[in-house]
Amino acid sequence: IPAAVAERTDYYVSPEKLGVREKPDNSAFIESVLYRGDQVHILEKRDGWGRISPFYVYNEGGPEVAEWIPMDALLEVPPTITKQERIKTISSYVEGSDDFKQHFDVFIQTTDDLIKEGICLPPDFEELKGWVKSVKYDQDVYFVYCGGLKQANKIYLNVQTGKVFYK
Known part of the structure; x- marks a missing residue:
């Protein structure tokens, strides 16, 4: 049998x-x-x-x-997602970002990292259509909300250094 x-x-x-x-x-x-x-x-x-x-x-x-x-x-097996496909997918989440073309690489890398680390989910980026330029800082700083639209959910990105920080 x-x-x-x-x-x-x-x-x-x-x-x-x-x-x-x-x-x-x-x-x-x-x-x-x-x-x-x-x-x-x-x-x-x-x-x-x-x-x-x-x-x-x-x-x-x-x-x-x-x-x-x-x-x-x-x-039945995880799909093979090429680097180009991944960039295209991440791009679709944040293509409405302020200065998107100018800071494309750092927006894509940071968004991908935040999703892979479980800090953000794709719908978090859909809410604001991507990264929004902050008027609070002198440097090139952008923000997004992950997990809700409260101050505590705000994540900042300095595009010159590539550093993410929370205020």
């Missing part, structure tokens, strides 16, 4: 952005977004969809909802 093969449950997101829906239906409300290379754990497969969260009932007697993603948007 052949040994039972455990069904695969861990996958990786293939498209640049993937909407997470509240039910297994392409017209369902998008709750959140996953990004290329994100790892997901599938709890249940149904009709070409994968459930990635427990079921929730928000109102007593209301419907059960969960987070669902289409299985055809997933890979």
Whole structure:
């Protein structure tokens, strides 16, 4: 008797952005977004969809909802993301930055580092469309908010030195 093969449950997101829906239906409300290379754990497969969260009932007697993603948007191994693809992806998050072309390299590197370190998430950059020039400093300093729009969430970048600091 052949040994039972455990069904695969861990996958990786293939498209640049993937909407997470509240039910297994392409017209369902998008709750959140996953990004290329994100790892997901599938709890249940149904009709070409994968459930990635427990079921929730928000109102007593209301419907059960969960987070669902289409299985055809997933890979069994992490996608190979070339340096050029990564630059293009990071660029799309911060292309609305003040003086974007002038400070392209330092904006891309710093944004990538902040995301890889888990300090910022891609939506943090979408809020302000990138780095905003600070009028508070004499030097070339830019800022972004990560994790909320409070002073405590403000991250500064001196583009001359490449140093990140918090005020």
